[in-house]
Amino acid sequence: MRYLPILAIAPLGIAGQLHAEDTPGRFGHPNEKSLGIYIGSDLTEDGATYLGGFGHEPSSHWLEIVPSQEHPEGATMTVGVTEDARIPGELTEIPQVEETFKYITSNYSEFAGFPPPLTNGGLNEHGVAARDIWSPSRPELVEMSEEAAEDEPQTGPQYSDLARIAMERATSAREAVEIIGSLIDEHGFSTYGGNSHLFADENEGWVFINYAGAKGLWAAERLEADEVRVSYPGYINEFPASPDDDDDYMASDNLIDFAREQAWWDGNGDSLDLQEVYGQPFPAEDPGDFYPSFYTEGRNPPEREEELRDMAPIKLKDMLAYVRDPRWSTDFSGYGQVAQIRPDTHPELQTLWVAVTSAITTPFVPIPIGTEEVPPEFKQHRYMTKDADSHFLDPDYGPLEATRYATRTFKRLLYHTCENPQDFLQPVTGDIEAFEQNLLDSRARIEREALALFESDEGDEARRYLTDMTQRSLLDSLALGEDLVRNVERQTRDRYGIRMPEGEASKGDTTPATSQHMAREGWGAMIHCYQQSMDEYPREHGRYEEDRALRP
Template identity: 55%
Template sequence: MLPFPPFPFLSQTDQENAVITGKLRQGLPALITALVASLPLSQVAHASYGIYVGSGLTEDGSVLLGGTGEEPSSHWLEIVPRANHPAGAMITVGATPEARLPARLSEVPQARETFRYITMNYSSYAGFPAPITNGGLNEHQVAIRDIWSPSRPELIEMTPADQTGPNYSDLARMALERASTAREAVEIIGALIDEYGYTTYGGNSHLIADPQEGWVVLQFAGGQGLWVAERLGPDDVRASYPGYIEEVPADYQSNPDFMGSDNLFSFARQQGWHDPASGSLNVDEVYGLGGIMRTPGTKYVSPAELEAELRDMVPVSVEDVMKMVRDPRIADDHAGYGQVAHLRQELANPSLALVWVAPTGSVTAPFVPWWVGVDSVPPEYGLHRYLTDNAAPTFINPDFQLQEATEFAGRLFKRLMYYTCAFPEEQLERVQSTLTAFEATMLEELPRIERIAALAYADSSELGSDVLTRFSHARAGDALELGRGLLAGIEAEVKTRHGIPQPPSDADINAGGKAVTCLVGADPDQPRD
């Protein structure tokens, strides 16, 4: 029996079954397929997803990277400045014994210089020190999405209880701080794992992109330092939920489209999981769960279906990816925020690197544009105590008094989600059409604002930054005003039409259960054919 839950979406009984079926998987693929396919959506948590569209398939020749973070904790926007660090500076990485797979914290060297980047931080994941990140966008237009990717049960079982090394968040943050290209970000992640190890919660991946290309990077449980990466080119699309890689050639270390740990093939052969005569290695079959997480998937729409839909949209626009990230088949109460990085070639100034961010699940929240050159975040979009780890048993730090006094964007749009998703057949189209109209206005304004900012940057960096900051802050304020208006109208209508029922007296408000979703005419907890 496993003493801890390796997969956040499996109960302990399911885990024991997964270990057994994992050992028998070569002869019983249908059994393990049925196990995972039968998992209800409400059991899937802390997962996150990502969408990549290559430059050959987009409307303007840019690369688009979208997605969300799925964590039940507070999320807040942060712009981290470029910094210089003293020689010998160290940073703490990893997790604690309280993690789902126990670990201990360790230290790795900090880079002498770290780049400016935008990120959505969050406050809680079992045993992982806050603040935690799924990635973001840096000043070199390197964008990163962190996405779950479960390792096969035997790897979970062999993970050391005192594992050390960077965790998924550490890897994303250090890559943002240090990488000038997507390829370099992969090399940084791989080198960190090779030298310091990897702290896992059960397997993970990163989807990384720049204006030229993308990369999928998988890190595996087991304490063996296993990792692998695959390049995504201009004509590729990828929907990661979870992250996956299929065939990897035997010459992967000299192939420009692949990277990986030295033991990627040899360890699989030692375990009897890979036949050397087969040549290439199917990563999903050998180290993952055998394709069953991609088709049929664990959300109401599978990654394979999303990829087909993206190809049907070609040429894909920023609005198209926003719509996909907002899709109620995916964006529900689990989604802590939505994000779309617009990675463009030949920017007039590096500070014009752009990412659109929705402050909570984008099914009912607007995307607002944030450039790397923006110098601050409005207090309403910064750290608040709503859903923040350790908020309930403590009083506030007076340093945050005035910021906490402001309205929290995440809470505002979460309330709008709860009202809208209670009666989506009545409210969803109204809310989403209003949000897309608001975003369309900003998309029309952007070229002019960026031309003005480029001229201002030619005079001074302060002037350029001021142009971008004023625009982002103004639109962020408009987004709050829009949310207040929608919320007030829908709240009044719901109370008048339906009332607010009293919850059962013996119910636990934190008991979870079904995810709040805006799906109409479909039950996300029922398996699909």
Template identity: 50%
Template structure:
């Protein structure tokens, strides 16, 4: 893409429609099957889109006492009110890396869209609205796990993508489902992917479609089209036991021989065509672009997640997982950008690491209730550190104010930084593997952690250098207007990145 084209796209990000029945356009995901990638890995990437504080976490594997429970669901403060409930905890939960955040539609924090676990299962959470009738029939209060609970529990318990779908489906079948109007998950491992939709209505409706080695999928929103009229013996589809029956009872579908069941036409938002997408692209467009760029590389997937058509101020972070066979589970790897990756670098985090530096941890920037409370003294040292998300968001604001002047050089710097890391990874993993094979797991973990710490710090150094240079030139070349008044907040829009 030419620099001029790149800047035009940034400058023309569309305002997100606020005419829908609920403000639920959030997060996107990309999947590319292993036959379409350069090294035979499965690639999955995307972001979360929440007005919220975001922070990176490493959650260790744990053993839980018999009878342990976890709290799931929502409270009366949620956009669609719910009631918290306790469900059984698993005897053992797996290690995972994820980005937490503090608020979405009033659900209780911490929330997550997924991440990557020690078995190489990656999960992305993506909006997918249900038809109005289902939203209207949702109980008040509703009960059962919500989208974040499902993603977190699947990371804790699943060894494969298929098993993650089964776990989520079983949770909904047993305990119900708490919704903000419908949702989906994009799930993958080294062999395959799955798109899973959960619907509003209090009926526990869900369906999942397998993505194979030759498939490409873009979710924005998550969608599933035609499925067979009977999937009881299918390896490519799963659904709740009542999935067809509810549609028949409501008069939304009737059996007609072997005629397929179109999931979108029956259960999804009726006035939104299935593959419309949003912003400056359609799902058709980007799926074709991903397929045309085959063999897809890690670098190409990062470029797609960074694409200014999708990475904007709404993006709380960027993630890419390259899922492939590893000699050790600790070598599974998640690349994370601390805010919208259009102006933030991806940093590699292996499952074997044992910490994240404070600058990438929880801070009060955009955190729920930060504007009406003082700081908990226990967090004062961490809060005193520079927050990575805020640093790179400042670069985004300057860049989107003057995209043609600054975005090309930012992109060049970020890609150069990432290229060096990509070149490092083979050596880093080989060295760590030698330590693991020498029965030195603690030393191997320290080695992987030290590498991620160094790269996280170097990313901050890069960000500070870029910010200082760009901010100085903005003041000299354009000036910064001081705007009086209190209308600093916007509701339901992308940041208006436009030419002056």
């Protein structure tokens, strides 16, 4: 018996899929990307602040640990977008600071025509975490940006520039907001239609919205230790009409006056709802039929926040399971991250848990800030990397490219697992979460040994130790992925055979389906593992450990 692929199907085009030319937006898909989750420390079992989520980008992803660096006087950095961006712009130079901080991040190579490498944030050496999340501005603002770009290309930092700068320069979540807000005030903002950021430290979080419109509009709201915020998309509701009088809010100088000038707010009262004034409805409020219903319905921040509040006190492994949830962890989710920012912890033991690609079939591995390097298998390779097909490989990259590529391994596991999730999702998840539990069980010992070295003024030795342990864990996760994909592929062959594509050839075309364009539907089709009958979500981490793909 042959099984159909587990795809998100829209009701147009071949096999019910939506063709790129029928889809919204200049590049054939809506601006609906990424997930960010803030959990204040009062709501967590260990008293840590959690910041988790992922990015949605159709490209390669890899891990980087960027060291702290000193820069000479007069140094600059390149920011902005090119003429190939969704809303065209041009690159410019802005001043670089004298010292940039160390941080851990996931890099990728493609989104909206922006120049690579791109990042959505991570965790820096001062315990500041960042997530970048889509936040579509109201259509009139997007049109203003497009019209302005027709006269003069947009300039100023874009979302990735701001996320990277926050990691390089901020010592607190509040300072991250102050830094990127002042950069927008001074240099402008290059947009693809509206965006947001979540920042967190051990004490608090901040949500930051940068609106389209070519007017430098931005707003920020403080999140306290007893709050939950899900940016899916990023949003701010009630906002004071005089934000300068309240330390819990920040904004561009023109934010309030512009809303009144456009008659989007009547000026009555002491506050306005920024989501209503400057944003668009949440996808769940206006679902349409572009994405599958479960996926669109999940994009409802208030419902997700209520789910998470009901889970309090939240454990670290609850967050890992939540980011892995198949309602949103699909082929679209490029990686997974959970920053665990703990009070009274040595700065170099603050940790970012990272799944190098979609967490639905990828283990999270803890990377403490003291770690100095990840294995080459987790760095940039040519697979799905922008422009990788345009030239032969530079000899400088030969040894790196010769290594295995973790992202490719876990993508293979995703594609096999999601072809028949009723058979494989729960056993694969069982093995992955058993592996994560072993990492959780060993962390206290590893951190005690590292802390003893730090306290004995043997910082270099402590970093070597943390690097060694992190690299072992990452390579062990890759070995698990390879074992799982071999096993799932073997069982797939035995039970069903490997399904071949049907393709879509035009009349007179003799090109076999296996040689046709592999992404012909653009964002109109999605590989995912969700089946409503399989389980109730959210679910407990480790629930499937008795039903594992790899038997002991």
